[in-house]
Amino acid sequence: MHSFSRRRYFSVFKDESKLDINYIPLHLPHRGSKLSFLNLLFRFVVERPGKMAQRVLITGMVGTGKTVLSQRFGLNKVKEAQDKGINLHYIHINCRECSGSLFLILQRAIVKFYPNFPRRGYSADELLHILIQILDERDAYLILAIDELEALIRGGGSDPIYKLTRVQENRLGAPQRLSLICILREPSHLETLDSSTRSTLQHNIIHLEKYSTPQLRDILYDRVALAFRSGAVSEQNIEFVAESAASDRGDSRYAIELLWRAGKYADTSDSSEILAEHIRKASVSIYPVIRKDQISSLKLHEKLLLLGIARRFKQTKVAYISIGEAEEAYAIVCEEHNKNPRKHTQIWKYVKELSALGILKTEISGIGQRGKTTLISLPKVPASDLEKELKNTLYAGRR
Numbered sequence: 206m207h208s209f210s211r212r213r214y215f216s217v218f219k220d221e222s223k224l225d226i227n228y229i230p231l232h233l234p235h236r237g238s239k240l241s242f243l244n245l246l247f248r249f250v251v252e253r254p255g256k257m258a259q260r261v262l263i264t265g266m267v268g269t270g271k272t273v274l275s276q277r278f279g280l281n282k283v284k285e286a287q288d289k290g291i292n293l294h295y296i297h298i299n300c301r302e303c304s305g306s307l308f309l310i311l312q313r314a315i316v317k318f319y320p321n322f323p324r325r326g327y328s329a330d331e332l333l334h335i336l337i338q339i340l341d342e343r344d345a346y347l348i349l350a351i352d353e354l355e356a357l358i359r360g361g362g363s364d365p366i367y368k369l370t371r372v373q374e375n376r377l378g379a380p381q382r383l384s385l386i387c388i389l390r391e392p393s394h395l396e397t398l399d400s401s402t403r404s405t406l407q408h409n410i411i412h413l414e415k416y417s418t419p420q421l422r423d424i425l426y427d428r429v430a431l432a433f434r435s436g437a438v439s440e441q442n443i444e445f446v447a448e449s450a451a452s453d454r455g456d457s458r459y460a461i462e463l464l465w466r467a468g469k470y471a472d473t474s475d476s477s478e479i480l481a482e483h484i485r486k487a488s489v490s491i492y493p494v495i496r497k498d499q500i501s502s503l504k505l506h507e508k509l510l511l512l513g514i515a516r517r518f519k520q521t522k523v524a525y526i527s528i529g530e531a532e533e534a535y536a537i538v539c540e541e542h543n544k545n546p547r548k549h550t551q552i553w554k555y556v557k558e559l560s561a562l563g564i565l566k567t568e569i570s571g572i573g574q575r576g577k578t579t580l581i582s583l584p585k586v587p588a589s590d591l592e593k594e595l596k597n598t599l600y601a602g603r604r
């Protein structure tokens with residue numbers, strides 16, 4: 206048997222597509238109650254189709270799961286309707302991708318039914334009536350999700366939303382075929398709408414709160430199992446990603462991107478698992494946070510302590526070290542630099558200082574550890590970058 210290369214080309218990923226922003230997971234941890242509420246609001250669709258139409262508004266910051274919640278709901282509902290022989294469609298359209306134009310939004314919706322529908326020759330009003338006509342012809346019902354509604358409001362004020370919500374009102378007696386899910390980050394955008402359009406939308410609001418660290422952890426656990434080979438991401442590192450994302454913005458989108466990029470760093474460094482350093486690298490590549498002047502303005506012993514900590518993180522795989530380990534690493538650095546190490550209480554103050562600056566993060570060890578101790582992590586900067594920066598300023602100081 207020949208072996209042409211000793212290098213093994215493997216990847217920490219099992220299925221990268223599961224980390225794609227467009228992937229719609231089967232289960233949405235911590236959004237179960239919102240999903241049930243949506244189901245309740247749209248119960249009529251399968252029980253008494255055509256008897257009413259619904260308008261729902263979903264709000265929440267970036268990465269609170271608005272888009273995925275709506276899409277998961279849509280897939281489930283269409284399946285449920287199909288099983289009952291009801292011709293229900295769910296179409297999800299992003300207003301920003303349609304340049305905030307009602308015309309383009311409707312065109313995209315119609316093309317789902319008639320792929321060759323002409324691109325020109327109709328006004329938005331005409332397209333809206335054509336859409337309803339198509340639904341009538343096919344005895345079909347449509348839930349139209351209009352995502353990033355701010356773009357539509359910016360593009361056309363109240364008018365487009367008014368038209369969408371009122372199109373059925375002149376068809377008294379005819380089946381109601383078009384329901385809307387509007388998705389919006391900032392409810393304050395509604396204030397620019399006329400009062401009747403606003404009150405139509407405000408009737409059913411589903412507001413999504415930012416995720417907490419434990420919630421992000423649950424979301425990440427599911428994704429890790431789907432996307433990575435087993436053993437490629439440790440529990441501790443899942444926690445680390447969840448915490449980094451939660452302390453920045455409670456944003457699931459950021460958390461999943463961080464995980465994906467960390468996986469890329471692991472692959473390029475031929476590592477069979479994601480290490481904490483890969484996560485730190487991923488985090489600065491998303492946005493760099495630590496500034497050089499911040500490092501150079503630290504006190505000498507803060508720099509020495511930080512250098513010890515950076516080195517310790519560079520040498521180990523772990524994402525957290527105890528304050529005792531930090532002190533040991535600091536003592537070694539002091540020896541190298543011919544300085545007398547400071548006492549424990551002083552070191553404690555430095556650690557607090559550095560965490561107030563956001564360079565370190567501290568927390569009390571949780572369950573599972575004997576006794577309580579303070580754990581230190583380096584949330585934002587790769588240990589190797591920090592070490593390099595510290596060496597530069599320490600060396601400059603000596604001259």
Ligand SMILES: Nc1ncnc2c1ncn2[C@@H]1O[C@H](COP(=O)(O)OP(=O)(O)O)[C@@H](O)[C@H]1O
Binds near residue numbers: 235267
């Ligand atoms: N509860 C959840 N369970 C699983 N994945 C989630 C959950 N919430 C959000 N996500 C994922 O996080 C990312 C961002 O969610 P998204 O719906 O795009 O947020 P938003 O539209 O509010 O900005 C997507 O990859 C999405 O699949």
Ligand SMILES: [Mg+2]
Binds near residue numbers: 271272
């Ligand atoms: Mg979205």
